[in-house]
Amino acid sequence: MSHLSSIVRKELKELLTPGSVISVLVMVFLFAGMGGLIGGEVEKASELPSFGLVADDTDYYEGWNPYQYLVSQYGDQSDKVVLMESQYGDEEAIIAEMQEKGISSVLALPAADDFRMSIESGIQVVVEQYYLFEPTGMFGTISSSLATSIVAMLNTDLSEILISGMSEDADYAFLTSPLVSSGDDVKTVIDGVAHEGVTPAEIANTISSQTLMIPIVIMIVIVMIGSIVISSIGSEKENKTLETLLTLPIKRTTIVSGKIVASAIVGLVYGLAYMVGMSFYMGSLMSPASVGNVDLAALGMSLDMVDWVLILISMFLSIICALGICMVLGAFAKNYKSAQTMTMPLSILAMVPMFVIMFSGWYGAGAVVQGITFAIPFSHPMMAMQALMYGDVTLVVAGIAYMLVFALATILVTVKLYNSDILITGLGQNKTLQRLTGKS
Amino acid sequence: MDALVLQDVRKSYGTREAVHGISLKVHEGEIYGLIGHNGAGKTTTLRMISTLLRITSGSISVYGHDVSSEPDEVRKIISYLPEDAGAYKDLTGRAYLQFMASFFASGPERDAMVEKGITLADLGDRIDSKVDTYSKGMMRRLLIARAIMPSPKLAILDEVTSGLDVINSYEIREIIRSIAAGGVTVVMSSHNMFEVDMLCDRVGMIDQGNLILEGTPTDLKREYGMDTLEEVFVKAVRG
Numbered sequence: 001m002s003h004l005s006s007i008v009r010k011e012l013k014e015l016l017t018p019g020s021v022i023s024v025l026v027m028v029f030l031f032a033g034m035g036g037l038i039g040g041e042v043e044k045a046s047e048l049p050s051f052g053l054v055a056d057d058t059d060y061y062e063g064w065n066p067y068q069y070l071v072s073q074y075g076d077q078s079d080k081v082v083l084m085e086s087q088y089g090d091e092e093a094i095i096a097e098m099q100e101k102g103i104s105s106v107l108a109l110p111a112a113d114d115f116r117m118s119i120e121s122g123i124q125v126v127v128e129q130y131y132l133f134e135p136t137g138m139f140g141t142i143s144s145s146l147a148t149s150i151v152a153m154l155n156t157d158l159s160e161i162l163i164s165g166m167s168e169d170a171d172y173a174f175l176t177s178p179l180v181s182s183g184d185d186v187k188t189v190i191d192g193v194a195h196e197g198v199t200p201a202e203i204a205n206t207i208s209s210q211t212l213m214i215p216i217v218i219m220i221v222i223v224m225i226g227s228i229v230i231s232s233i234g235s236e237k238e239n240k241t242l243e244t245l246l247t248l249p250i251k252r253t254t255i256v257s258g259k260i261v262a263s264a265i266v267g268l269v270y271g272l273a274y275m276v277g278m279s280f281y282m283g284s285l286m287s288p289a290s291v292g293n294v295d296l297a298a299l300g301m302s303l304d305m306v307d308w309v310l311i312l313i314s315m316f317l318s319i320i321c322a323l324g325i326c327m328v329l330g331a332f333a334k335n336y337k338s339a340q341t342m343t344m345p346l347s348i349l350a351m352v353p354m355f356v357i358m359f360s361g362w363y364g365a366g367a368v369v370q371g372i373t374f375a376i377p378f379s380h381p382m383m384a385m386q387a388l389m390y391g392d393v394t395l396v397v398a399g400i401a402y403m404l405v406f407a408l409a410t411i412l413v414t415v416k417l418y419n420s421d422i423l424i425t426g427l428g429q430n431k432t433l434q435r436l437t438g439k440s
Numbered sequence: 441m442d443a444l445v446l447q448d449v450r451k452s453y454g455t456r457e458a459v460h461g462i463s464l465k466v467h468e469g470e471i472y473g474l475i476g477h478n479g480a481g482k483t484t485t486l487r488m489i490s491t492l493l494r495i496t497s498g499s500i501s502v503y504g505h506d507v508s509s510e511p512d513e514v515r516k517i518i519s520y521l522p523e524d525a526g527a528y529k530d531l532t533g534r535a536y537l538q539f540m541a542s543f544f545a546s547g548p549e550r551d552a553m554v555e556k557g558i559t560l561a562d563l564g565d566r567i568d569s570k571v572d573t574y575s576k577g578m579m580r581r582l583l584i585a586r587a588i589m590p591s592p593k594l595a596i597l598d599e600v601t602s603g604l605d606v607i608n609s610y611e612i613r614e615i616i617r618s619i620a621a622g623g624v625t626v627v628m629s630s631h632n633m634f635e636v637d638m639l640c641d642r643v644g645m646i647d648q649g650n651l652i653l654e655g656t657p658t659d660l661k662r663e664y665g666m667d668t669l670e671e672v673f674v675k676a677v678r679g
Contacts, residue, residue: 239526244586247490247520248543249512421493425453 017341026348030355051146052106054084054094054128060112061119062161066154073153087111088128095189098132104200105147106130107181119162122174127151127181131188131200134363148181148199155179190299191391198294206294207301207389215354215382217274218315222322222378225267226346229259229323233330234339243424252418256411260323267319296389307388310396314381317403321377322346324410331417353379362387362395377403441503443468443594443625444489449498451484451649458484460649461498466627466642471620473640474629475673481649482629483523486598489627490520503593519592523599523629525583529572533563533582536571537589544590557589560615577608584612588619595619597628601635613639633670643669647677 057067071078082103086093088110098106108128109115118125129147155177162175187194188203236242245255296302303311325346333339353376356362356369362383365373373379380399387395417423444466451459459481466472474482487493489500491511500507502514527536537557541550558567561581566574574582580600587595597616601609609632616639620626630636636643637657644654653660653676657669664672 239529240522240524241526241528243487243490243492243522244520244525244540246492247515247518248540249516250543251512421453424487424492 022344026344030348030351050080050082050103051150052082052084052098052101052103052130054086054088054106054108056112057083058112060109060115061158064158064161066109069154069157070150084108088114091130091187091194094130095132095192095194098130098189099192104132104134107147107150119158119178124174124178124180126185127154127179129181129186129199130194131186133188133190133200133203151179151181190301193300195299198299202294203296203299203301206296207386210296211386211389212358213278214385215357217271217278218318218378218382219350219354221267221271221274222318222350223343223347224270225263225319226322226326226350227340227343228266229263229326230330230333230339230342230346231336232259232263233327234333234336234342237333237339237423238335246418246423253415256327256414256418260320260327260411263323263326264316264319267323268316271315271319300391301389303385303388310388310393310400311381311384314384314396314400314403317400317407318378318381320407321403321410322350324407324414325349327414328410328417331414331423349376350378352376353382357382357386363390374399374402377406441468442466442501443470443503444472444627445499445501446485446489447499447501449485449488449500450496451481451488451493452496457496458649459488462646462649462651463498464644464651464654466625468625469620469623470641471616471626471628471639473636473643474627474646475631475633475636475643475669476629476646477677478631480646482646483598485646486520486596486627486629489594490518490596491515492520517593518596519587519590519594520596521583521587521598521600523602527571527579527582527586530570532570533561533567533574533578534558536582537561537586540586541589553589557585559585560588561585562611577604580604580608580612584615588615588624592624594625594627597626599629599631601630601632609635633668633673637669645673645676652676 051070053067053070055066057065059065067081067083070081074081082101084094084097084103084106086097086108088108094106094108098104106129108130110118110125115125129151131147158178159176162178184196186199187196188198188200189195190203233242236245246252326343329342329345330339333342353373356365356373357379360369362370362373362379373383380396380403384396384399387393442465444464446462446464448461448463449459450457450461462481462485464472474485476482484493488495489502489507491507491514495508503517505513505517507514527533528539531539534554537554538550541553541557544550545553561567561584563574563578563581566578571579571582584597584600587597595616600616601612604612613635616626616628628640640657642654642656643660645652653672655663660672661667661669664675666672666675
């Protein structure tokens with residue numbers, strides 16, 4: 001037993017290094033944060049959103065007032081039902097009022113007299129749905145299905161009134177569904193242009209299905225090339241080939257640049273290989289046979305050549321940034337094993353934006369999360385495609401500019417480190433660290 | 441001419457001073473041995489000469505070039521072979537020599553340098569085998585060939601025969617002797633006093649970061665009244 005416990009103790013000591021323990025703790029906090037993020041998004045999505053109603057606050061049929069009915073249904077949150085001033089059928093006025101009041105979904109009912117006339121004639125009343133399209137995350141579009149539910153609620157309530165006074169020759173189909181709202185009655189406004197027959201949820205779902213894999217692919221590529229570079233430096237240190245390299249008549253900037261360029265090429269090859277694989281995957285998802293997909297090109301949300309170039313630049317720069325970080329981290333690695341631990345901060349940096357973008361989305365995230373996401377260079381290619389689909393070129397260009405500065409800064413730091421003793425001695429001999437740990 | 445001049449060289453790691461003001465001179469074509477126990481400061485000194493570590497204070501000059509202000513010039517004329525150094529394992533011995541030669545020359549000059557390296561390594565057909573299949577002795581032969589093939593003015597060799605068998609150690613010592621005869625200055629560290637005694641023209645002994653004695657092996661043995669350099673070393677350290 002004592003032999004076994006000795007070996008177990010030795011193994012535990014080797015396995016539970018400060019680096020590995022910190023990595024696990026960081027992962028716990030990361031997942032906890034992710035849970036909070038998802039919970040917050042679901043909570044936000046389940047809240048009743050402000051909702052506009054184009055109708056008269058009057059008796060529509062046998063004492064039935066749709067506005068008062070909805071106000072009673074909203075209960076404590078009745079202030080979220082906004083009675084619009086625009087008139088039924090006046091599309092431009094309704095959209096302008098929505099934009100002015102910041103209301104993202106509106107149901108439009110005809111004027112009371114017209115409504116009553118239709119009902120009395122046994123003709124279904126057309127209820128129009130208007131949406132202002134807003135980019136959101138995975139759960140952000142749940143609220144846009146609310147209008148459909150409200151139409152159903154109104155239908156049921158009105159149906160009860162109609163059925164209570166029905167005659168023997170009543171049209172039961174009409175009585176159970178006096179209101180209708182489908183197809184062209186649904187209008188979603190994108191950049192001021194109303195598109196018929198499509199809801200924001202359908203658009204967001206289609207965009208998500210096309211872009212959801214990108215953060216995962218970027219994360220995999222960055223973690224993979226990061227691991228390659230840090231391990232390469234760790235291996236060079238362990239084999240002392242780095243010492244030999246540093247005493248050759250070549251500039252340190254050449255050594256750093258050589259490592260970064262070669263790794264960037266490998267990273268791009270990996271990235272493109274994954275993209276090709278993904279395009280096959282997406283091709284099968286986006287085939288004509290697939291159901292529920294919206295024609296994004298018809299909505300002006302397709303990507304052109306300039307967009308693809310921006311995405312590629314964004315990807316390349318994020319790889320350079322990753323390599324810059326790896327070169328800095330690698331400088332502190334003492335050997336191959338410690339280099340492996342060094343990849344953890346990079347993995348975490350790549351995972352944070354992946355989760356944020358997948359679950360909350362850039363546009364659905366709060367200011368603090370947006371700030372953190374923007375500061376992590378790998379976020380930018382992850383959100384570039386979606387941003388360009390939404391026409392947000394500014395975000396992508398700002399991301400590229402930020403990554404350019406970040407990459408240059410990391411390369412400069414790397415060259416400085418390669419000119420210092422840390423590359424040879426590691427952090428153990430670092431003055432600041434010694435002062436912090438009180439070692440002399 | 442002095443190939444290497446160290447003047448009051450100090451090196452601190454944080455608050456700990458590892459080298460306390462070493463001053464020495466190595467003449468051109470000389471084989472100079474640095475001896476001392478583990479942690480005495482030999483490798484730190486060699487790394488400062490090789491431009492790998494920055495000097496805290498003092499100065500080092502290699503053939504008139506200051507290591508701190510002209511590191512690029514120094515790197516053109518030195519060759520450093522670290523203790524237990526390795527080579528890129530995915531390369532063959534020949535490819536490794538070609539890779540290293542490309543930093544010193546190009547075209548036919550580079551090819552000639554590689555041929556010189558291959559001759560020095562004397563690995564036969566195994567020069568075209570991958571480095572990770574080499575024994576420790578073969579690896580050392582390849583690395584010493586790499587260090588010598590560019591014809592450096594100063595070769596800095598840290599524990600060059602450490603862990604090698606008798607034959608390999610003997611052959612590497614012969615190589616060192618022959619390059620020194622060809623005009624290359626050699627500064628080497630070693631724990632093998634027999635090797636230092638046989639090979640070095642002069643010896644410097646470092647203890648706790650200080651150069652405590654210096655001279656030819658014969659003079660040191662005479663001065664301490666000992667038969668071997670090993671006995672001199674023990675007496676000098678223990679007092």
